[in-house]
Amino acid sequence: xxxxxxxxxxxxxxxxxxxxxxxxxxxxxxxxxxxxxxxxxxxxxxxxxxxxxxxxxxxxxxxxxxxxxxxxxxxxxxxxxxxxxxxxxxxxxxxxxxxxxxxxxxxxxxxxxxxxxxxxxxxxxxxxxxxxxxxxxxxxxxxxxxxxxxxxxxxxxxxxxxxxxxxxxxxxxxxxxxxxxxxxxxxxxxxxxxxxxxxxxxxxxxxxxxxxxxxxxxxxxxxxxxxxxxxxxxxxxxxxxxxxxxxxxxxxxxxxxxxxxxxxxxxxxxxxxxxxxxxxxxxxxxxxxxxxxxxxxxxxxxxxxxxxxxxxxxxxxxxxxxxxxxxxxxxxxxxxxxxxxxxxxxxxxxxxxxxxxxxxxxxxxxxxxxxxxxxxxxxxxxxxxxxxxxxxxxxxxxxxxxxxxxxxxxxxxxxxxxxxxxxxxxxxxxxxxxxxxxxxxxxxxxxxxxxxxxxxxxxxxxxxxxxxxxxxxxxxxxxxxxxxxxxxxxxxxxxxxxxxxxxxxxxxxxx
Numbered sequence: 001x002x003x004x005x006x007x008x009x010x011x012x013x014x015x016x017x018x019x020x021x022x023x024x025x026x027x028x029x030x031x032x033x034x035x036x037x038x039x040x041x042x043x044x045x046x047x048x049x050x051x052x053x054x055x056x057x058x059x060x061x062x063x064x065x066x067x068x069x070x071x072x073x074x075x076x077x078x079x080x081x082x083x084x085x086x087x088x089x090x091x092x093x094x095x096x097x098x099x100x101x102x103x104x105x106x107x108x109x110x111x112x113x114x115x116x117x118x119x120x121x122x123x124x125x126x127x128x129x130x131x132x133x134x135x136x137x138x139x140x141x142x143x144x145x146x147x148x149x150x151x152x153x154x155x156x157x158x159x160x161x162x163x164x165x166x167x168x169x170x171x172x173x174x175x176x177x178x179x180x181x182x183x184x185x186x187x188x189x190x191x192x193x194x195x196x197x198x199x200x201x202x203x204x205x206x207x208x209x210x211x212x213x214x215x216x217x218x219x220x221x222x223x224x225x226x227x228x229x230x231x232x233x234x235x236x237x238x239x240x241x242x243x244x245x246x247x248x249x250x251x252x253x254x255x256x257x258x259x260x261x262x263x264x265x266x267x268x269x270x271x272x273x274x275x276x277x278x279x280x281x282x283x284x285x286x287x288x289x290x291x292x293x294x295x296x297x298x299x300x301x302x303x304x305x306x307x308x309x310x311x312x313x314x315x316x317x318x319x320x321x322x323x324x325x326x327x328x329x330x331x332x333x334x335x336x337x338x339x340x341x342x343x344x345x346x347x348x349x350x351x352x353x354x355x356x357x358x359x360x361x362x363x364x365x366x367x368x369x370x371x372x373x374x375x376x377x378x379x380x381x382x383x384x385x386x387x388x389x390x391x392x393x394x395x396x397x398x399x400x401x402x403x404x405x406x407x408x409x410x411x412x413x414x415x416x417x418x419x420x421x422x423x424x425x426x427x428x429x430x431x432x433x434x435x436x437x438x439x440x441x442x443x444x445x446x447x448x449x450x451x452x453x454x455x456x457x458x459x460x461x462x463x464x465x466x467x468x469x470x471x472x473x474x475x476x477x478x479x480x481x482x483x484x485x486x487x488x489x490x491x492x493x494x495x496x497x498x499x500x501x502x503x504x505x506x507x508x509x510x511x
Contacts, residue, residue: 001376001379004175006106007043010034013110013124014090015117018434021311023216025050025089027501028281030111031214032201036169042419045103049090053219058085064427065435070500071449075491078486079463080456080473082449083434093120097127107136107176108160112143115411115423116432118150124305125156131460136176140165147249147412147420148190150428152197152392153274157357160190163247164233166212167204171308206247213255213263215278224277224307225270231255237315239339239352241378241446244283246413252269252284254298255262257294264302276303278334280310282458286318296330307331313338313376313503317354328369335373336404342395343388346381361401367400373402379451380408389443390508397509403454405450407433408440416440450502453483454509481507 008426012027027048037044061069064085068482076084093101102110108128112121121144121285125137138159139151145162152160167187175181175189183189187204190197211233219226232254235244270276278299285292300307307329316337319327324335337359347353359375366373375391396403409431410417417423417439421432436448443451457477460470469486472495476484483498483506 005042006036007045007104009100009103009105010037010044010046011096011108011110011124011196012046012048012050012328012425013096013098013112013117013120014088014093016062016086016429017117017432018086020050020053020056020087021245022053022226022329025053026216026218026229026469027052027111027113027283028216028228029113029212029226030109031216032212033109033111033140033165033169035212035214036165037173039171040173042173047096047100047103047104048095055091056087056089059088061086062427062429064429067445068436068449069474071436071445072489073485073496073498075487075489076485077488078126078467078470078473079090080453080460080470080485082453089265093123093127097124100128101132103136106134107138108434109138109140109275111141112139112151113141114432115143115146115150116409116428116435118147122151122154122156123155129156138172142243142247145188146243147423148199149197149420150412150423152190152192156189159303161186161188162190163203164206166210168456170386205251205252208253209256211253211255213260214261217268220274223273224275224489226277226279227267228279228281230281231260232285232288235283236287237284237352239340240350240415241352241408242283243411245412246411252287254288255293257291257298260295262300263299264298265266267302270303275305277307277309280308281312282310283312284315285310286315286323289323299329302486307333309336311336316359317360319362320358320363320485324362324365325369328366328371333360333371335371336418337362337373337390337401339375340378341381341384341388342377342392343383346383346388349383350381363399363401373401374404375399376404376406377455378406378408380438380440380443383444384408384440384442386443386447386502386505386508389447390505393451393454393458393509397461402459403455403463405452407452409433409435409437409468410439411511436488444502445507446500447502449500450483450505453485453498453501454506458509469495477506478510483509 002423148160151157171186184200187202189200213231215227215229218228233248234252236252275382378441412420436445473484483501
C-alpha cells in the first residue's frame with residue numbers, strides 16, 4: 001500500500017432469501033465500522049447494496065434448497081400461504097463491484113451479518129478480486145465471526161476480523177498502513193501464511209465506555225420515520241440456541257447515555273405531522289431497566305411523540321405487569337415476546353425456563369391496553385415432537401397474541417454444532433430459518449413447513465378483516481383436519497388442499 005491514508009470502501013452485499021425486512025438489513029455493524037474508520041482519519045465510502053428496499057427480483061430456487069421444491073405451490077397467495085418466491089434483494093454483484101472499484105479504494109471491508117448469507121459475501125469478494133487483484137479484501141461481521149476459516153479458504157479474502165469492531169479497527173489499520181507490527185496484536189484477526197490459516201490469540205470485548213451506539217434510518221411513510229437502534233452488547237443468558245454470545249460475549253455492557261444523546265441529537269428534525277418509530281435490536285435491554293429508562297427518556301426529549309418496538313424479541317421473563325405498563329406508558333406500541341417453546345422439557349434442555357403464568361398475565365395486560373403482541377415459537381429443537389408443537393399451538397390459539405414461527409437453524413459454534421467442518425458439507429443457506437432444514441432430525445421438513453403454515457392459519461383465525469377466501473381456508477382446514485390454501489390461476493382465486501403436509505400434526509392442532 002503506497003499511502004498512509006488510503007481510501008477505504010465498506011460494502012454491504014446483497015442477500016438471497018424468501019423474504020426480507022427493514023430491520024434485518026439495517027446494517028448497524030457496518031455503520032459502526034465506517035464511523036470508526038472516519039474517526040481514525042480515513043477516507044471512507046459506504047456501498048450498501050440493500051439501500052433500496054424495493055430493488056429485488058425472483059431467482060431460481062438454489063440446488064441446496066431443493067428439499068423445499070415439494071412445498072412451494074405455484075400461484076399460492078394470501079396470508080395463509082407458505083413462501084412462494086426465492087429472491088435476490090439489493091444491487092447486482094457485478095454492478096456493486098464496479099461502483100466500489102470506481103472509487104479507487106485500497107481496501108474493502110465486506111460485512112456479513114449472518115452466516116447464512118456467506119455466499120453473497122464471497123461472490124462480491126470474488127468479483128472484486130477478478131477486476132482488481134491488488135485490492136485488499138477483509139470480511140467481517142457476525143456471519144464471519146462464527147466461522148472465519150470458511151471465509152479464509154476463499155482465495156479472494158485476504159483477512160477476516162471477528163468480534164466487535166471497536167476492538168480491532170484501529171490496530172488493524174495501524175498494521176496495514178504502518179506495514180509493521182505483529183498480526184497477533186490485532187484482536188480477532190485471521191490471515192493466511194504459508195498455506196495455513198492463522199488467528200490472533202487476542203479476543204477482546206468492548207468495555208462499558210467503548211460501546212458505540214448506532215441508529216440507522218430504515219424507512220419513512222406518510223405518518224412516520226423509522227429507525228433501528230442498538231445501544232448494548234452481550235448476553236448474560238445461557239440459551240443454547242442463541243448465537244449472540246459467540247460475537248459479543250456473555251457480560252452485558254451498554255453505551256454511554258451521553259454518547260447516545262449526542263448521536264440521536266444529530267438526527268434530522270421530523271416533518272410536521274410525522275412521528276418517529278425506533279426499533280431496538282438489542283436482546284437484553286430489560287436486564288438493566290435504569291439504563292433503558294434513561295435511553296427512552298433521551299429519545300422522548302429529542303422526539304416527544306416517539307414510539308418504540310423491539311422486533312428482535314424481548315425477554316418476557318424479565319417483565320412483570322408494572323414494568324410492562326411502564327414501557328407502554330413510555331411509548332411501546334408492540335411487544336415481541338420470545339417463548340422458544342411451551343414445553344418444559346424442551347426449554348430445560350435449551351437452558352431457558354419460562355413461566356406460563358407470567359406470560360399469560362402479560363398478554364392479558366397488553367390486550368387491556370390494546371397493545372399487540374407477537375409470540376415467537378421455535379420449531380425443530382432436538383427434543384421437539386409433534387405433540388409439543390401442537391400443544392404450543394393449541395395454547396396460543398386461545399391467547400390474545402399473534403404467533404411468530406421460527407424454524408430452528410444453527411450457526412457454527414452453538415452446542416451440538418461446534419465442529420466447523422460440519423458446515424463444509426452443509427451450504428450456508430441451510431443456516432437460515434426459511435430453509436426449513438431438519439438439522440436436529442427431530443422434525444422433518446414436511447412437519448416444519450406444516451408448522452409454519454399452521455401458525456399462519458391460526459393468525460388468520462384471529463383477524464377481524466379475514467377475506468371470504470381466508471375464511472373458507474379456515475373452515476376447510478378446521479373441518480377436515482387438513483391444511484388448505486388459496487391459489488390464484490388466470491385471475492381467479494380458489495381454495496385447494498395443500499398437497500404435501502403433516503396431516504397428523506394438523507389433526508393434533510385442530511382436533
